[in-house]
Amino acid sequence: MAHFILKRLIQSVFVMLAVAFLAFSLFRFVGDPISQMTGVETSVQDQDRLREELGLNDPFVVQFYRFTTDMLRGDFGYSYRTRQPVGDMIASRIPATLELGIVALLISLIVGIPSGVYTALRPRGIATQAILMTTLVGVSIPTFVIGIALIFLFGVQLGWLPTFGRGGTVDLGGWTTSFLTVDGWRALILPAITLGVYQLTLTMRLVRAEMMEVMRSDYIRFATARGIPYRSLHYRHALANTMVPVITIIGLQFGGVIAFSIVTESVFQWPGMGLLFLESIRFVDIPVMGVYLVVIAFFFVLVNMAVDLLYLAIDPRLRVKEAA
Amino acid sequence: MTPFSLWRTSALVGTLLLGTHAAQAETFRWASATDPQTMDPHAVSSAPVLSFLNNVYEGLVRRDRDMSIEGSLAESWEPLADEDGWRFKLRQGVTFADGAEFTAEDVLFSYQRASSEESDVRSWFAPVTEVRVVDDFTVDFITSAPNPLFPDSIANFMILDKGWAEANDAALPARDAENFATINVNGTGPFMVQSRDPGVQTVLVPNPNWWGEVEHNVTEGIFTPIGNPATGLAALLSGEIDFIQPIPLQDAVQVEERDGYKVLEGEETRVIMFGFGHEHDTLLYSSDVTDANPFSDVRVRQAAAHAINMDAIDRVLFRGKIEAASQLVPAGISGYSDAHADGIPYNPERAKELLTEAGYPDGFSFGLKCTNDRYINDEALCRAAASMFAAVGLDAQLSTGPVRDYWPQLREDDFDMFLLGWSPGTFDVEHPVRFLLHSQDDEKKLGSWNFGNYSNARIDELLPMIQQEIDPAKRQAMVDEIVQISQDEVAYIPLYTQPLIWAAKQGVDLTQRADNFFLLRWVTVN
Numbered sequence: 001m002a003h004f005i006l007k008r009l010i011q012s013v014f015v016m017l018a019v020a021f022l023a024f025s026l027f028r029f030v031g032d033p034i035s036q037m038t039g040v041e042t043s044v045q046d047q048d049r050l051r052e053e054l055g056l057n058d059p060f061v062v063q064f065y066r067f068t069t070d071m072l073r074g075d076f077g078y079s080y081r082t083r084q085p086v087g088d089m090i091a092s093r094i095p096a097t098l099e100l101g102i103v104a105l106l107i108s109l110i111v112g113i114p115s116g117v118y119t120a121l122r123p124r125g126i127a128t129q130a131i132l133m134t135t136l137v138g139v140s141i142p143t144f145v146i147g148i149a150l151i152f153l154f155g156v157q158l159g160w161l162p163t164f165g166r167g168g169t170v171d172l173g174g175w176t177t178s179f180l181t182v183d184g185w186r187a188l189i190l191p192a193i194t195l196g197v198y199q200l201t202l203t204m205r206l207v208r209a210e211m212m213e214v215m216r217s218d219y220i221r222f223a224t225a226r227g228i229p230y231r232s233l234h235y236r237h238a239l240a241n242t243m244v245p246v247i248t249i250i251g252l253q254f255g256g257v258i259a260f261s262i263v264t265e266s267v268f269q270w271p272g273m274g275l276l277f278l279e280s281i282r283f284v285d286i287p288v289m290g291v292y293l294v295v296i297a298f299f300f301v302l303v304n305m306a307v308d309l310l311y312l313a314i315d316p317r318l319r320v321k322e323a324a
Numbered sequence: 325m326t327p328f329s330l331w332r333t334s335a336l337v338g339t340l341l342l343g344t345h346a347a348q349a350e351t352f353r354w355a356s357a358t359d360p361q362t363m364d365p366h367a368v369s370s371a372p373v374l375s376f377l378n379n380v381y382e383g384l385v386r387r388d389r390d391m392s393i394e395g396s397l398a399e400s401w402e403p404l405a406d407e408d409g410w411r412f413k414l415r416q417g418v419t420f421a422d423g424a425e426f427t428a429e430d431v432l433f434s435y436q437r438a439s440s441e442e443s444d445v446r447s448w449f450a451p452v453t454e455v456r457v458v459d460d461f462t463v464d465f466i467t468s469a470p471n472p473l474f475p476d477s478i479a480n481f482m483i484l485d486k487g488w489a490e491a492n493d494a495a496l497p498a499r500d501a502e503n504f505a506t507i508n509v510n511g512t513g514p515f516m517v518q519s520r521d522p523g524v525q526t527v528l529v530p531n532p533n534w535w536g537e538v539e540h541n542v543t544e545g546i547f548t549p550i551g552n553p554a555t556g557l558a559a560l561l562s563g564e565i566d567f568i569q570p571i572p573l574q575d576a577v578q579v580e581e582r583d584g585y586k587v588l589e590g591e592e593t594r595v596i597m598f599g600f601g602h603e604h605d606t607l608l609y610s611s612d613v614t615d616a617n618p619f620s621d622v623r624v625r626q627a628a629a630h631a632i633n634m635d636a637i638d639r640v641l642f643r644g645k646i647e648a649a650s651q652l653v654p655a656g657i658s659g660y661s662d663a664h665a666d667g668i669p670y671n672p673e674r675a676k677e678l679l680t681e682a683g684y685p686d687g688f689s690f691g692l693k694c695t696n697d698r699y700i701n702d703e704a705l706c707r708a709a710a711s712m713f714a715a716v717g718l719d720a721q722l723s724t725g726p727v728r729d730y731w732p733q734l735r736e737d738d739f740d741m742f743l744l745g746w747s748p749g750t751f752d753v754e755h756p757v758r759f760l761l762h763s764q765d766d767e768k769k770l771g772s773w774n775f776g777n778y779s780n781a782r783i784d785e786l787l788p789m790i791q792q793e794i795d796p797a798k799r800q801a802m803v804d805e806i807v808q809i810s811q812d813e814v815a816y817i818p819l820y821t822q823p824l825i826w827a828a829k830q831g832v833d834l835t836q837r838a839d840n841f842f843l844l845r846w847v848t849v850n
Binding site: 042081162267 | 549562
């Protein structure tokens with residue numbers, strides 16, 4: 001087990017280096033940070049001096065080497081835009097994104113799993129057709145349209161929920177949470193639904209497909225023949241076997257929710273990492289963009305590893321293979 | 325009852341309930357698209373920073389509602405008698421938010437800080453050779469030549485407390501790392517920063533020790549940056565914010581039609597124009613003319629100007645909210661030439677004649693570069709202009725992009741014709757002449773935004789003269805000459821003055837200043 005984790009960790013470092021390298025080589029096409037950092041009256045000489053000071057004239061390889069070695073030493077550099085340490089900026093935005101992601105994922109599970117089971121057990125029912133149609137619409141409408149529609153309905157027309165920001169937060173020693181205030185929960189609802197809709201559809205369709213597959217398998221048929229009550233059959237035997245692959249996908253979805261919260265965060269002015277990343281693109285804030293992408297890669301790596309470990313725990317055959 | 329009328333009724337009930345203490349001072353919430361990058365007034369010379377910090381820091385002089393210069397930390401100023409420069413008499417009894425007294429030493433210190441290599445506002449002090457503290461409340465700014473514009477040019481030069489900055493290691497602006505002044509504020513202004521969460525929220529509260537007369541009734545000002553225009557509009561219409569600047573032009577109608585909201589419209593001092601690659605030998609993006617640059621012929625430039633139908637652009641793209649421009653500054657800016665208020669009129673027939681005279685009877689194709697995120701409707705404007713050019717035979721190959729890689733392209737001469745907007749930071753015509761009309765001169769820091777390197781010896785000769793001339797009539801005569809030359813030669817095609825569109829709740833009174841700055845001290849919430 002330790003050997004497995006170690007191997008995965010070493011692989012992860014290469015994954016993150018590759019992400020950093022790709023990101024860094026793309027940044028050269030994002031635009032000129034200097035013209036975004038200075039006012040119109042800054043002379044060309046002053047701009048050139050700043051470019052030199054920031055090391056932007058160095059060859060790409062040198063800049064990349066400096067970026068990675070600084071990162072490995074725990075030095076994330078300073079933002080070009082705000083001059084704050086990038087590590088602090090990202091750290092202060094992580095709670096907002098994680099909390100949004102967790103709630104979005106919970107919504108997708110709490111709604112997605114039961115409706116997946118329901119539509120699998122009654123594949124020809126009217127309610128099933130209605131659910132499938134609705135989710136198809138939900139998955140085809142772009143996230144930002146869903147977000148803006150929710151804002152205009154529940155925020156502007158009905159005035160029930162806030163349209164932007166995190167509302168009231170409580171600072172728990174460096175972690176600002178929305179979970180402890182009513183205001184915070186109110187602000188969380190619309191963005192979490194917006195972010196969760198797509199995942200919800202995926203979860204539901206996956207559960208449905210797996211469940212239908214399991215229901216067709218021999219042991220369910222024999223169990224049915226033996227006269228095991230339907231209730232126990234569906235929810236104990238079938239659902240339990242359905243959930244193994246579903247858990248894997250959910251793990252991966254969580255990584256996706258974090259990474260793709262950018263759109264939702266922009267629509268709701270949600271002060272998370274995604275919004276920070278968007279602002280950074282606008283201002284060609286290369287250090288922030290670089291660190292963000294590496295952090296996101298790190299999230300994916302962590303989640304993947306957790307999923308693999310889960311597999312290992314569930315499926316004994318894999319453990320044998322690893323040991324061999 | 326429809327949801328909408330339900331919502332209105334409950335809003336009405338809310339107003340009645342609140343009515344008992346509506347006359348009292350209020351919390352005021354506002355939003356804008358960009359968060360100020362820093363709280364350091366000398367680190368970044370950008371409009372979001374300077375606009376925001378004018379609420380908490382003050383300079384020697386400041387601009388009033390109509391943009392005129394008035395005293396702030398200086399009570400009076402006059403030209404020095406025996407040398408070139410200005411003497412400022414400082415206001416006495418002013419304290420910084422932390423209680424420290426304001427004196428001439430703070431002015432000298434702030435000058436040194438703002439003119440240091442690390443500063444982004446040092447160009448304001450390029451003419452200054454020395455600053456002398458005469459006594460505790462008198463400071464002399466010595467300039468290398470007579471400089472009638474100097475007081476106007478330092479309206480956004482903000483004064484820091486020497487002791488505070490030095491005690492906190494912020495004696496110089498931080499360029500590539502943060503320092504204490506990046507997030508902390510200690511000014512003499514009408515408001516103080518109570519809390520700052522960059523990119524999320526900044527809270528201002530009135531400075532109880534402010535020297536000025538309080539005209540506002542704001543007890544707390546909460547600023548939130550909202551980057552997405554649709555989100556900003558929703559926040560206003562749901563009542564979560566009281567005011568937003570700016571809103572997209574196409575949303576103005578929606579706000580106007582809604583009870584309880586209003587749109588504030590004004591004219592910014594920014595003139596939108598097309599520029600040419602004057603000194604290019606050949607066109608870069610032409611499919612038919614590859615051995616010459618037709619735009620070096622004044623007749624072709626005139627033809628391009630004649631091709632633009634400003635009325636149609638105004639009507640279709642801007643809902644009648646723009647004012648056509650004839651010069652690089654709009655009317656009302658000091659130095660605007662009344663004698664040349666008429667620009668080149670829309671006349672497609674004349675445009676075709678001019679092209680034929682210039683040897684291009686069938687026109688030619690060329691590349692037009694435009695931004696798509698910098699000016700109001702910039703991309704749509706360029707599309708409209710391209711079709712107008714096409715009507716006279718000028719086949720514009722339009723390419724648009726975000727501003728973050730637009731300036732580098734222009735600096736690398738990668739254009740045949742380009743879009744540019746210019747707002748004179750000093751509110752004087754000298755500013756665009758210096759940046760856009762004077763020949764490029766890196767040594768003297770002139771013509772730095774003159775991408776096409778338009779060059780005219782007489783304009784180069786006149787610039788230092790208008791910088792130094794004290795007599796308004798003589799100066800205006802020289803400015804008129806510059807405008808005449810630039811119009812005759814079609815150095816640029818000035819199009820229109822960009823409108824300012826802000827939106828607020830009905831009960832909010834505020835002042836829309838032509839530089840797009842928003843000042844909390846002019847806000848009253850009813």
